[in-house]
Amino acid sequence: xxxxxxxxxxxxxxxxxxxxxxxxxxxxxxxxxxxxxxxxxxxxxxxxxxxxxxxxxxxxxxxxxxxxxxxxxxxxxxxxxxxxxxxx
Numbered sequence: 001x002x003x004x005x006x007x008x009x010x011x012x013x014x015x016x017x018x019x020x021x022x023x024x025x026x027x028x029x030x031x032x033x034x035x036x037x038x039x040x041x042x043x044x045x046x047x048x049x050x051x052x053x054x055x056x057x058x059x060x061x062x063x064x065x066x067x068x069x070x071x072x073x074x075x076x077x078x079x080x081x082x083x084x085x086x087x088x
Contacts (some may be wrong), residue, residue, distance in 0.1 A: 017050070049075050050075070
C-alpha cells in the first residue's frame with residue numbers, strides 16, 4: 001500500500017468582546033471545502049483563561065524555579081476549541 005499525503009490546515013481564531021469570547025476552528029484537508037465550528041464562552045467561564053503561549057511560559061518559569069504549586073488549575077481552550085481545564 002502506498003499513501004499519498006494530503007495537506008491539512010487547521011486554524012483557530014479567537015475574538016474577545018464585551019460579553020465573552022468567540023472561538024472559531026477551521027479545518028481544511030487537501031482541496032476539500034473548509035469546515036468551521038464556532039463556540040461562544042461568556043466572561044465568567046473565561047476568568048483565569050490560560051492561552052497556549054502563556055502556558056508554555058508558565059512551564060518554563062516553573063522549570064527554572066524547580067517548583068510547581070499544588071492544585072494549580074486554569075481554564076484553557078483545547079485543540080478542538082472547547083473550554084477545558086489544564087492542571088499542573
